[in-house]
Amino acid sequence: MSPRRGIAILLVSAALSGRDGPAQEAPPNPAPEAAPVPAATPASTPEPAPPPAPDCPARPLDASERDTLLRLAWRTLDGHLGGHPIKDADLEGYPFTPCLVAPRGLFVTLKKGGRIRGMQGEIDPSRPLYQQVIVFTRRAATRDPRFLPLTDMDLGETTIEVALIGERTRVGGPAEIRTDRQGVFLEKWGRRALFLPGLAAEQGWTAERTLEELCSQAALPRGSWAESARIEVFATEVVAGPRPVEPPAPPPLLPSPGASPAPSGTAPPARAGS
Numbered sequence: 164m165s166p167r168r169g170i171a172i173l174l175v176s177a178a179l180s181g182r183d184g185p186a187q188e189a190p191p192n193p194a195p196e197a198a199p200v201p202a203a204t205p206a207s208t209p210e211p212a213p214p215p216a217p218d219c220p221a222r223p224l225d226a227s228e229r230d231t232l233l234r235l236a237w238r239t240l241d242g243h244l245g246g247h248p249i250k251d252a253d254l255e256g257y258p259f260t261p262c263l264v265a266p267r268g269l270f271v272t273l274k275k276g277g278r279i280r281g282m283q284g285e286i287d288p289s290r291p292l293y294q295q296v297i298v299f300t301r302r303a304a305t306r307d308p309r310f311l312p313l314t315d316m317d318l319g320e321t322t323i324e325v326a327l328i329g330e331r332t333r334v335g336g337p338a339e340i341r342t343d344r345q346g347v348f349l350e351k352w353g354r355r356a357l358f359l360p361g362l363a364a365e366q367g368w369t370a371e372r373t374l375e376e377l378c379s380q381a382a383l384p385r386g387s388w389a390e391s392a393r394i395e396v397f398a399t400e401v402v403a404g405p406r407p408v409e410p411p412a413p414p415p416l417l418p419s420p421g422a423s424p425a426p427s428g429t430a431p432p433a434r435a436g437s
Contacts, residue, residue, distance in 0.1 A: 190290070190293075190294040190297040190298050191249060191250055191251040191253070191254055191297070192251060192254070192294075219261070219262035219265040219267070219292075220267065220288075220327075220328070220329050220330045221329070221330055222262075223400050224262060224263075224327075224400065224402070227258070227260075228260055228262060228263055229402045230407070231257050231258060231259070231260075231263060232263065232292070232293070232296060232325060232402050233323065233325070233402055233403075233404055233407055234257070234407050235257055235293060235296055235297070236271070236296050236300050236323045236325060236402075237323065237406050237407060238253065239296065239297045239300040239301060240273070240300050240304055240318070240321070240323065241318065241406075243300070243301050243304055243305070244304060244305075244313060244314060244315040244317075244318060245315050245318075249297060254293075257293070259293060262292070263291075263292050263293050264291045264292065264293060265288075265291065265292060266288035266289065266290060266291055266292070267288050267291075267292040267295060267327055267328060268284070268285055268286040268287050268288050268289075268295070268327075268328035269284050269285075269292070269295050269296070269299065269325055269326060269327050269328055270282060270283070270284030270285075270299070270325075270326045270328075270359065270399075271283055271284055271296065271299040271300050271302075271303045271323065271324070271325055271326075272303065272323075272324040272325075272326070273300075273303045273304060273313065273321055273322070273323060273324075274321065274322050274324070275313070275317055275320045275321050275322075276320050279310070280310050280311075280313055280317070280321070281302075281303035281304055281305075281307040281310050281313065282303055282307060283299045283302035283303040283306065283307055284299050284326070285299075286328055286331075286348055286355075286357060286397075288328075292327070296325060300323070318406070322403065322404065322405055323403065323404070324401055324402070324403040325401070325402045325403070326359060326399040326400070326401050327399055327400045327401075327402070328346075328397055328399060329397050329398040329399060329400060330397065330398070331348065331395040331396070331397040332395060332396050332397070333393065333394065333395050334394050334395065334396055335394070336374075336388075336389070336394070337369070337370035337371040337373075337374060338370070339396070340370035340373065340374075340394075340396055341370075341396070342361075342363040342364045342368065342369075342370055342373055343361065343364040344360055344361065344398070345360055345396040345397065345398060346358055346359045346360040346362075346396065346397045346398070346399060347363065347370075347373055347374070347377065347394070347395070347396055348393075348394070348395040348396075348397065349374065349377040349378065349381060349383075349388055349392055349393065349394055349395075350381075350392065350393040351381070351383055351387060351388070351391065351392040351393065352383070354381040354382055354383055355381055356377045356378075356380040356381040357377070358373065358376075358377065359399060360397075360398060360399055363376070374388040374394065375388070
């Protein structure tokens with residue numbers, strides 16, 4: 164088996180790994196914000212309509228959202244390998260936009276020295292995006308059975324890639340598939356497999372050969388894609404990079420001259436971000 168074929172098969176296997184459900188691993192939730200108290204208005208004045216929800220899979224994340232997603236992935240990985248897992252309170256410092264809490268499918272790939280050391284994900288939007296990042300970063304680090312688990316000693320050479328699944332479009336067959344820029348998903352009889360965008364083209368496969376390979380990976384008979392199979396194409400947006408440089412912590416507050424010290428046994432007042 165060639166190295167490239169091995170990578171393609173690796174991704175297909177990863178597509179199935181996220182189907183064991185969220186019950187085994189509950190990611191933290193951001194603390195709810197207090198609802199603002201509306202100002203009094205005359206009874207005859209109609210309430211303004213809420214803005215429409217953004218169609219997040221149809222547009223790329225902006226620079227701030229990408230930065231937030233990458234910082235969250237790294238906080239998750241650092242904490243998971245370092246023994247201080249991410250908690251609900253940690254999420255208060257992240258600016259979660261509507262598209263970061265919208266359900267999305269994704270794959271998280273961890274690489275060390277350019278080589279894959281873990282990959283986990285799912286195509287279905289079963290959780291909010293920020294929770295998917297937390298869950299599958301953990302799984303890619305220590306629960307991918309194809310690789311030795313990462314440790315905190317690996318962090319210095321590790322990079323994270325998060326591939327967000329975009330809109331999925333059902334197609335009728337190979338004539339509608341562009342393997343150079345589209346991922347391909349196949350499902351039949353409850354069995355499923357996928358290739359992320361570009362991987363089939365790297366193998367030199369035609370669209371028809373790609374479908375045959377997906378049937379093979381899903382343990383389906385050869386050629387069964389041609390009858391009653393669900394075939395979808397999709398794009399991905401990749402958010403990747405090394406560990407972001409976090410801003411330095413603010414210096415501790417010093418008591419002003421003449422201020423009386425806190426009484427013995429009384430904790431000083433908490434500061435934001437402490």
